[in-house]
Amino acid sequence: MNDWYPSQDAKLSAFLTNFVANVGTATAELNLSANAFAAATAAAQNWLVCYTARQEAQKTLDTALAALQKQAPDTQKNLRAAAKQIKSTMNVPASILALLELTSTGEASLDRVAAQAPALAATAERDTVVIKYKKMGHQGLLLYSCRTGETAFSLLGTYTLNRIEDTRPNRVPSQPELRQYYAVYMDKDQPTGSQSATVGVVIGTTMV
Numbered sequence: 198m199n200d201w202y203p204s205q206d207a208k209l210s211a212f213l214t215n216f217v218a219n220v221g222t223a224t225a226e227l228n229l230s231a232n233a234f235a236a237a238t239a240a241a242q243n244w245l246v247c248y249t250a251r252q253e254a255q256k257t258l259d260t261a262l263a264a265l266q267k268q269a270p271d272t273q274k275n276l277r278a279a280a281k282q283i284k285s286t287m288n289v290p291a292s293i294l295a296l297l298e299l300t301s302t303g304e305a306s307l308d309r310v311a312a313q314a315p316a317l318a319a320t321a322e323r324d325t326v327v328i329k330y331k332k333m334g335h336q337g338l339l340l341y342s343c344r345t346g347e348t349a350f351s352l353l354g355t356y357t358l359n360r361i362e363d364t365r366p367n368r369v370p371s372q373p374e375l376r377q378y379y380a381v382y383m384d385k386d387q388p389t390g391s392q393s394a395t396v397g398v399v400i401g402t403t404m405v
Contacts, residue, residue: 204368207348210248213241255349313390315380319398326363326376326398335382335389345374355383373401 203209220234280299283289294300315330315338330338337357341350346368353363367374377397382390 205347206248206351210245213245217241217245251349251351313382315382315390315393317378317380317393317396319376319378319396321398321400324364324366324400326378326400328361328363328378328396330359330380330393332359333382336384336386338380338382339388340378340380343377344368345376350377350379353378355386367401371401373399375399 203212217238220238221231224231224233280297283297284294284299291300312333315333318329320327328340337355339355340353340361342353342363343350363376375397376399377395379395380393381388
């Protein structure tokens with residue numbers, strides 16, 4: 198039997214907006230106290246505020262990502278030109294090339310990136326998703342998740358252990374569910390560094 202309470206954020210937003218708009222009328226029709234559903238109304242309004250803030254943050258992220266992608270070719274072109282000029286300089290010291298990492302294969306840069314962006318490994322163990330990562334000296338991470346039927350990632354939680362178990366039941370019982378995750382390191386209870394790559398795993402019957 199389907200539950201009346203929406204499980205998708207977009208549908209929940211519409212549902213709560215309608216509830217807030219009409220609960221006063223329903224309260225009056227039922228001859229109940231005007232504040233009978235004050236707690237529910239306040240909770241709905243608070244959720245809508247958080248949802249709006251998240252949507253605005255997503256727009257900002259999308260805009261920043263588009264700007265980054267637009268800038269990338271120009272940056273690569275100019276950096277390659279600069280490297281070519283440096284390497285063609287007469288008797289350029291090897292120490293200068295090493296300093297600018299123009300002779301390496303990028304190991305130093307990769308090490309720095311690895312220290313700032315978590316590398317997640319997700320596996321299915323029966324009805325549980327197990328996520329592992331290396332802390333690399335950080336306090337922990339903020340883990341975001343999106344499941345089949347959901348339209349956006351949301352914060353699953355903050356974790357300080359390097360083994361995380363997602364034990365949520367599938368949104369639709371007995372149906373396979375794809376769960377995707379990404380994370381950001383956390384220090385002093387605040388996000389730090391870069392977003393990890395997204396990983397996914399299927400829980401339940403194998404999806405075709």
